[in-house]
Amino acid sequence: MKTTSPNVKISIRKLFKVFGEDPVNILPLLYDGIDKAELQKSSGHVLALNNINIDIFDGLITVIMGLSGSGKSTLVRHMNRLIEPTSGKILMDGNDIMDYGDYELRQLRQNRMSMVFQKFALMPHQTVLENTLMAPIVRGENLEKATENGLRWLKRVDLEGSEQAYPHQLSGGMQQRVGLARALTSNAEIMLMDEAFSALDPLIRTSMQDLLLQLQQDLHKTIIHITHDLDEALKLADHLVILKDGFVVQQGEPQHILLKPSDPYIEEFVSDINRARVLKIRSVMEEGSRRKVSHGSINANISLETLIAIAEGDTSRSYEVEDGGNTIGTISMQEVFQALVRYDIQHK
Amino acid sequence: MLSYENIFDSLGLREWCDESQANSLMSLSQLRGDKIEWWELPFPSLDNLHKACSAIPQTRDLTASLETGFLAVRPSLRLVLDPLTQPLSWALDYTLLFFTTMPWWALVPLILLITQFVTKSSRITFLVAICFVFFLFIDHYTYAIQTLSIIFVCTVLCTLIGIPIGILMSKNDSAQRMITPVLDMLQTLPTFVYLIPLIFLFKITEPKLYGLAIMFYSIVPVIRLTNLGIRLVDKNLIEAADAYGMTARQRLVNVEIPLALPNIMAGVNQTIMMSLAMVVIASLVSAPGLGTLVLDGINNLRLGVGFVAGFGIVVLAVILDRISKTALARIDESRKI
Numbered sequence: 001m002k003t004t005s006p007n008v009k010i011s012i013r014k015l016f017k018v019f020g021e022d023p024v025n026i027l028p029l030l031y032d033g034i035d036k037a038e039l040q041k042s043s044g045h046v047l048a049l050n051n052i053n054i055d056i057f058d059g060l061i062t063v064i065m066g067l068s069g070s071g072k073s074t075l076v077r078h079m080n081r082l083i084e085p086t087s088g089k090i091l092m093d094g095n096d097i098m099d100y101g102d103y104e105l106r107q108l109r110q111n112r113m114s115m116v117f118q119k120f121a122l123m124p125h126q127t128v129l130e131n132t133l134m135a136p137i138v139r140g141e142n143l144e145k146a147t148e149n150g151l152r153w154l155k156r157v158d159l160e161g162s163e164q165a166y167p168h169q170l171s172g173g174m175q176q177r178v179g180l181a182r183a184l185t186s187n188a189e190i191m192l193m194d195e196a197f198s199a200l201d202p203l204i205r206t207s208m209q210d211l212l213l214q215l216q217q218d219l220h221k222t223i224i225h226i227t228h229d230l231d232e233a234l235k236l237a238d239h240l241v242i243l244k245d246g247f248v249v250q251q252g253e254p255q256h257i258l259l260k261p262s263d264p265y266i267e268e269f270v271s272d273i274n275r276a277r278v279l280k281i282r283s284v285m286e287e288g289s290r291r292k293v294s295h296g297s298i299n300a301n302i303s304l305e306t307l308i309a310i311a312e313g314d315t316s317r318s319y320e321v322e323d324g325g326n327t328i329g330t331i332s333m334q335e336v337f338q339a340l341v342r343y344d345i346q347h348k
Numbered sequence: 349m350l351s352y353e354n355i356f357d358s359l360g361l362r363e364w365c366d367e368s369q370a371n372s373l374m375s376l377s378q379l380r381g382d383k384i385e386w387w388e389l390p391f392p393s394l395d396n397l398h399k400a401c402s403a404i405p406q407t408r409d410l411t412a413s414l415e416t417g418f419l420a421v422r423p424s425l426r427l428v429l430d431p432l433t434q435p436l437s438w439a440l441d442y443t444l445l446f447f448t449t450m451p452w453w454a455l456v457p458l459i460l461l462i463t464q465f466v467t468k469s470s471r472i473t474f475l476v477a478i479c480f481v482f483f484l485f486i487d488h489y490t491y492a493i494q495t496l497s498i499i500f501v502c503t504v505l506c507t508l509i510g511i512p513i514g515i516l517m518s519k520n521d522s523a524q525r526m527i528t529p530v531l532d533m534l535q536t537l538p539t540f541v542y543l544i545p546l547i548f549l550f551k552i553t554e555p556k557l558y559g560l561a562i563m564f565y566s567i568v569p570v571i572r573l574t575n576l577g578i579r580l581v582d583k584n585l586i587e588a589a590d591a592y593g594m595t596a597r598q599r600l601v602n603v604e605i606p607l608a609l610p611n612i613m614a615g616v617n618q619t620i621m622m623s624l625a626m627v628v629i630a631s632l633v634s635a636p637g638l639g640t641l642v643l644d645g646i647n648n649l650r651l652g653v654g655f656v657a658g659f660g661i662v663v664l665a666v667i668l669d670r671i672s673k674t675a676l677a678r679i680d681e682s683r684k685i
Contacts, residue, residue, distance in 0.1 A: 080591055109593030121588035125606045137602075138594050186592065 015088030020045030135186030514574025577611025
């Protein structure tokens with residue numbers, strides 16, 4: 001979880017993307033704040049991204065969430081310039097990648113970024129192992145060493161024994177694990193995941209999410225994960241960005257967004273969430289308080305659901321909250337139950 | 349007829365009209381000064397206008413000027429095209445020589461071995477064996493081999509030239525826009541029509557004459573299907589190739605060509621079939637092979653000769669089609685998508 005404030009890896013500033021015949025001349029209208037529907041009506045241009053300003057933190061999972069048409073897939077493709085912005089800056093470790101020429105851009109894609117795709121995008125004419133070795137092959141590395149590395153990652157994603165199979169012989173979940181192994185074998189510090197789990201059925205999706213979290217515990221890669229599934233977003237995200245119609249509605253820590261939605265759109269969005277499972281003690285407790293408690297201490301990172309189980313549903317109890325051996329606050333069961341009430345009902 | 353004379357007269361062009369023919373003869377109707385009714389007025393075609401004003405050329409002058417124009421550029425055209433196409437003559441000559449001097453007991457097993465290698469199907473190999481025994485038995489073997497060697501050379505060259513053109517078209521929309529009408533024209537022009545300039549350009553005994561005629565006709569499908577095949581490659585895969593930083597060349601060699609291969613092979617199959625179809629017409633310009641027998645059948649009304657040779661061409665077509673289709677199916681099988 002989050003500790004000290006992490007470094008910014010990628011920061012996107014004033015990014016606009018307009019699809020249409022003459023996007024550049026449309027820009028002044030956008031600076032004046034024209035909205036999507038109006039722009040489409042008056043000029044036939046489609047506004048995909050509207051003044052995006054976000055920071056992606058080093059070593060964390062940033063989830064960009066939005067419904068279809070919100071521009072989330074377009075946004076992630078800007079980070080390796082598969083799509084060129086109409087205007088704006090994309091800074092990576094302080095360098096604007098918009099200034100990169102063909103060669104530098106290719107170097108960036110080969111060495112520093114990997115990508116996992118919604119539709120897997122595995123080469124159907126290559127074996128699982130050949131697919132996994134895509135990045136080292138493109139870089140022209142020594143194949144023997146790369147193969148060793150590739151096999152290690154295939155084993156890590158539980159695909160040992162399928163190295164010589166072709167993608168069409170595998171199930172969807174297995175294919176996406178090949179996609180994941182391919183991204184990991186590239187050994188890039190940044191991993192872009194474009195709705196990587198959306199095409200999988202729910203059980204497989206959950207196990208892939210767990211796999212990703214496990215891997216991330218050791219790897220600490222900078223992961224940008226795109227999804228339309230709020231449960232997935234809340235499960236994976238260290239930093240959550242919510243997009244709607246091409247602009248950022250709210251961004252921040254997921255718990256914070258859940259407890260303090262800034263906008264009716266997000267309130268509606270989060271209203272169906274199982275709050276007991278998603279909210280952590282840390283976000284609900286009274287921070288730094290030294291109240292007298294009726295019972296012992298509990299970990300700050302467990303969910304409210306777990307705490308209710310520990311307290312056996314007894315509303316009169318209260319606990320001390322500890323994190324890494326230090327007491328950081330207290331929590332009463334009353335606070336726990338209040339936090340379960342939806343934001344819109346709380347503030348009626 | 350005095351149909352258009354009045355117009356030229358009223359425009360004051362009479363003098364200009366008669367300049368070229370000072371002593372132009374007047375037709376009977378002109379002398380009589382007949383006036384024609386408006387509904388009898390003919391379309392102002394070149395010939396009709398020429399009658400009214402002899403300075404305007406006739407249609408036959410147009411075709412004649414095309415001819416003289418072509419004859420005028422012919423020497424310089426030959427100077428460029430002759431050395432450029434000479435390798436084609438050599439290829440055709442030497443392949444023919446190679447195949448026809450090789451004894452039947454060496455060549456037929458070689459062909460069967462190749463068939464077995466590309467199709468991995470003993471059924472097809474058996475069919476090919478039967479067909480060659482048939483050709484040997486009715487003494488058409490040499491003709492069949494001549495036809496086969498012409499098709500072999502033309503198909504190989506069409507593939508070598510056609511695939512790069514197809515790739516160019518798939519990568520470049522303006523190249524596609526320019527080349528597509530040419531391909532349409534090559535496919536729809538009656539084959540005799542492009543034989544005519546070829547006959548003007550080259551000596552009728554030169555092999556490159558029929559080689560070019562066959563290739564112009566049969567190169568079209570391999571170009572079209574290469575272009576189509578590469579354009580049809582899944583966009584998601586192209587995106588993945590780009591996301592991992594492949595160069596355009598790496599993408600072409602590792603992703604696009606392998607995935608377009610089934611379509612390219614279908615194009616090669618069509619190219620083989622179309623060059624076989626041209627073999628009879630090519631025999632008009634001295635191409636050896638079964639076509640000459642068909643031609644003999646037509647010229648001398650020998651029904652039997654023409655019919656058996658025609659049947660031989662069908663047999664060749666069937667085995668070539670089966671071999672290339674089975675090879676194609678084998679590629680599809682190993683790259684199921």
